[in-house]
Amino acid sequence: MKHKRLAMNKDTRLTIALFLIPTFVFYVVLVVVPIFQSVRFSFYRWDGLGPPTRFIGLANYKEILHDQVFWKALKNNLIVVFVSLLGQMPPAIFLAIILTGKIKGKSFLRTVYFAPQIISTVATGYLFYYVYEPTFGLLNQLLRSLGMGWATRGWLGDPSIALYSVLFVICWKYIGFYMVLFMASIEGIPQELYEAARIDGCTSWQTVRKITLPLLSPTLKTACVLSIVGSIKYFDLIWVMTTGGPARSTELIATYMYKKTFLSWQMGYGSALAFCLFVIAVGLSLLFMGLSKINRDVSE
Known part of the structure; x- marks a missing residue:
């Protein structure tokens, strides 16, 4: 045997x-x-034509340290990380709690909220590009019809609000993805815990606060790491809607890397930017997981 x-x-x-x-x-x-x-490749001065031959050591990385565009892009990336976490996680958790409860039409609502995730990013970018169009765009037309013409503006042409206009689209697109993650986690919570809470006289809010949210912590941690990494390396929607403009107000490290690598033919410098992007993504993820562990240890 x-x-x-x-x-x-x-x-x-x-x-x-x-x-x-x-x-x-x-x-x-x-x-x-x-x-x-x-x-x-990041240790070479290379234009991508033929094998890299001009070794320059850490010169590309030294240049990055003095590159103002890189620091501007890094600042924008950190804004994307922060706004994505705040703009995606709470709404996704709220929707997951509501749509795992006993409400009418929840299957339809689940489909509606997840639908943006199904639409291709390029299609989403073009859709909102025309929504934000200053003259004939849907948003400005709606504001004018409501008598709020004073609020109309070039949403993607104003450097002070362009990044936040794109961030709204990013949050709109990915809330449904995280909602599904949280729904799966909630549906895996044993029903006996909720029944015991009801017997003890807990209200719906107390049940959510004492049972649902604590047991969602592992999934929330995973979702936050995914959001951080995705925000750091984000490229496609920004590129379709603004290509990093105006005045580099929406420039991210990924878009700057693409421009340097494939438009300026600075393959070595682009490779150095790519490695910096990788290090930043890993570093922020490890920092978040470390802070989460410290917070858990303190709570216990």
């Missing part, structure tokens, strides 16, 4: 390995190797 179990375990491990090996190979080829190649 023991030998039979060992043979079954061996077969199971072999089956798992056979399924994992292709995924691992793809990951190494498409993720790990490009990261190391990017780090190697």
Whole structure:
């Protein structure tokens, strides 16, 4: 019996390995190797034509430290991180709690709130580009029809509000994604806990505060890390709607890296920016997880 179990375990491990090996190979080829190649290229002055030959050491990184556009882009990235966390997590948790309760039409509402996630980012960008259009755009037309013509403006042409106009679209698009994560977590909470709370006379708010929110913590932590990493490397929606303008008010590290790499043909400098982007994303994620652990230890 023991030998039979060992043979079954061996077969199971072999089956798992056979399924994992292709995924691992793809990951190494498409993720790990490009990261190391990017780090190697960052030590060269290279235009992308032919093999890199002019080794310059840390010159690209020294140039980044004195690059005002990089620091502007980093500031914008941090704003995106902060606003995304505040603009996505609370609404997503609220919707998840409401739509896992006993309300009419919740299947329809789930579909409605998740729909923005299904729409391609490029289509979303073009849609809101025309919504924000200053002359004939839907938003300004609506404001005029309400007698609020004084509030109309070039939403994507004003450097003071362009980034926040795009951030509204980002939050609108991704709230549904995090809502689904939180709904799955809530539906995994044992119903016995809620029944015990009702027997003890807890109100709906007390049940949410004492049971739902604490048990959502692991999912919330994961969602926050996903949001942080996604905000740091965000590119497509910004590129479609503003290409980093006006006056670099919506410039992010990813858009600046793209311009340097593929428009200015500074492959070495672009690779250095890409590695900085990777380090910042990992660093912020580790910082958040460290702060979360400290907060949990203090609470306990």
